[in-house]
Amino acid sequence: MRKEVRFSGFGGQGIILAGVILGKAISLYGGKNAVQTQSYGPEARGGASKSEVVISEEEIDFPKVILPDVLISMSQPAFDKYGEEIKENATILIDKDLVSVPEEYESKNKVYKIPFTEIANKEIGLGIVANIVMLGSLTKILDVDPEIVKKALLESVPKGTEKKNTLAFEKGYDYIQ
Numbered sequence: 001m002r003k004e005v006r007f008s009g010f011g012g013q014g015i016i017l018a019g020v021i022l023g024k025a026i027s028l029y030g031g032k033n034a035v036q037t038q039s040y041g042p043e044a045r046g047g048a049s050k051s052e053v054v055i056s057e058e059e060i061d062f063p064k065v066i067l068p069d070v071l072i073s074m075s076q077p078a079f080d081k082y083g084e085e086i087k088e089n090a091t092i093l094i095d096k097d098l099v100s101v102p103e104e105y106e107s108k109n110k111v112y113k114i115p116f117t118e119i120a121n122k123e124i125g126l127g128i129v130a131n132i133v134m135l136g137s138l139t140k141i142l143d144v145d146p147e148i149v150k151k152a153l154l155e156s157v158p159k160g161t162e163k164k165n166t167l168a169f170e171k172g173y174d175y176i177q
Contacts, residue, residue: 002058003142004065007051008082009074011040014131018072019051021135021152022144026055029148035063048078070142072134073099074116093138095130112141112176119171129168132157136172146173 005022009015016038023036033056040049052065068086072093073079079099086092089109094101096113105111114137120130132153139149150169157165 001056002060003055003070004068004087005053005055005070005072005138005142006065006068006082006086007053007072007074008078009049009072009131010078011047011049013049013074014128015049015074015078016040016051017156018131018135018138019053021149021156022138023053024156025144025149025152026053029151030144032057033060035060037063037065048075048081050078050082070138072138074130074134075099091141093134093141095134112137114172114175116172119175120168123171124164124168126164126168129164132165132168133172133175136169136174137176138172139169140173140176 007015007019019036023034026032026034035054038051040047054060054063054065070091071083071086073083074095076099091110093112093114095116097115097118101111116130116133117127119133121127139146153165153169154162
């Protein structure tokens with residue numbers, strides 16, 4: 001079993017942090033192997049960025065995502081840049097207010113349109129936790145134990161932000177029915 005996850009967005013959205021948290025949760029607390037890699041444009045903040053996580057019960061012999069099973073996109077330029085090649089019948093999560101998906105993607109894949117940024121702004125009062133809202137939804141979709149992701153989350157966010165990040169995670173998790 002090898003599952004490949006590609007997070008994409010623009011620099012400053014916490015795309016890389018979300019990948020690091022998922023990889024840490026799976027590898028340290030989930031009993032599976034995980035490798036996380038990342039890349040972003042030279043402009044960093046504002047440019048397209050991606051974070052990839054490979055999850056496997058077996059040893060991971062190649063650390064890069066070849067064709068993602070799951071694509072997360074939190075900006076249109078990132079979707080346009082990183083969303084072209086995905087597996088057949090992939091799962092796609094998008095911030096519905098920031099990304100639109102071509103119709104052919106919707107007919108061939110499972111697409112979740114979730115208002116990550118709106119939830120972060122309106123329900124948490126802090127837009128910068130949209131990545132953690134997204135991570136909560138992703139955790140539910142991947143059927144990963146939320147407790148291991150919360151544990152990795154609390155170890156990875158700045159001190160003093162634990163309550164807002166936990167709330168953001170739970171809002172995203174509960175959004176998926």
